[in-house]
Amino acid sequence: MNHPVTNSHAPKVRVLTPSGPGAVAVIEVKLPTTADVALVLSTFSAEPPRDTAQAAINRILYGRWNGEDVVVVRTAEWCWEIHCHGGLAAIGRIASDLTACGAEFRCVGDSPTEDLFAEIEVAVNTSLPRCRTRKTAGLVLAQLTSPLRALIDAARQTENTAQRQSAQDHFERWRSVAEHLIEPWRIAVVGPPNAGKSSLINALAGRQRSIVSATPGTTRDLVEVEIVCEGWTFRLIDTAGVHSSADSELELIGIQRSLEILTRCDVICLVTDVTTMLPERTLTDQIAFCQVPVVFLRNKCDLLEGAPAFDVIPDEHDMSVSCRMDVSAMTGDGLSEFLLYLTRLLIPEEPDSDTALLLPGLHLTHST
Secondary structure (H helix, E strand, O other): OOOOOOOOOOOEEEEOOOOOOOOEEEEEEEOOOHHHHHHHOOOEEEOOOOOHHHOOOOOEEEEEEOOEEEEEEEEEOOEEEEEEEOOHHHHHHHHHHHHHOOOEEEOOOOOHHHHHHHHHHHHHHHHHHHOOOHHHHHHHHHHHOOOHHHHHHHHHOOOOHHHHHHHHHHHHHOHHHHHOOOOOEEEEEEOOOOOOHHHHHHHHHOOOOOOOOOOOOOOOOOEEEEEEEOOEEEEEEEOOOOOOOOOOHHHHHHHHHHHHHHHHOOEEEEEEEOOOOOOOHHHHHHHHHHOOOEEEEEEOHHHOOOOOOOOOOOHHHOOOEEEEEEOOOOOOOOHHHHHHHHHHHHOOOOOOOOOOOOOOOOOOOOOO
16 A cells, blocks of 8 residues: 655646547656655556666656556656556546655646746747757756746746846846847848958858859848857858949849848947948948947958058947957958957856746746
8 A cells, every 4th residue: 555755745746638538648747856756656567677766867668557558757857757548537547546645636737836837848848949059958958947937936926026126137137148049149240342241251150151252242132151159159141242332223232131131130240341441321320320239340451461450430430339350351360359259248148057047938927
């Protein structure tokens, strides 16, 4: 005869599949400690015989539960799933055995805490396949054990205003990082014709993705290239050279697209020829209007031969230039420093596995 679990926090049991009979049902068992596994799941006998309590996470165990064929999977250190026949009788027998051991039976969503945990699980499972790097995937997965649930719960409650504000402040602090776990930061690379924008992107990407030519107006369509630096993904958007002397309607369309993309990016990378070329006022005014950080890259620094770089940004253009760097797409000079600066600009503080991040799909208001 089974004896109830003596822990002060009883194991929680709920049926994850929709109510009503079906082909297969999934029963979730959450245990306060791993020591309770052998007692709570004592009715299950694995075939071939195995120590259920020592099963590895995600290990599938086949066996019998009081004569019923079942599959048992350990989904986390403290969480198990029992897959059984979907008939109500089979579910009832297993649920009865579990509650006889002291487990508390719940319906999905009958507890705000359980409901919130389910929201987080869905957000993690949805975001994980879309991560582009090991770092971002690790941060998404860490939300299952981070303080995320407690902070969302604090942000949603109405009694303690100070606690709610503190939680909201935390999520605002990490908002940009959370938004870009699955979506790259967008970097618009703009400038006059023949400043070397396409060559620069090719050099950063390590392969030729943009067409390079000495003929003005060669780049007419937006070309997007993704690169990774320190585990973060950046999408470089190559644009047509912006100038007022376009000689075809097609080139004018390319220039218009270049200006429009500035309003949908996280950083503007303004590229000029370090020796001779000035950006036109049409471009600098549009950049100033966007109010996003501007990194000013003076390309072709290998042609300077010790001469001082030409300052191409008059003060009255009122752009929020955060950094000016001399680089060379030809020799690679300054490119590593540029990528490092770009990373620090967009991610000034690195999150770790204990940082709660509001994943896409999660909200600070109660789900309806």
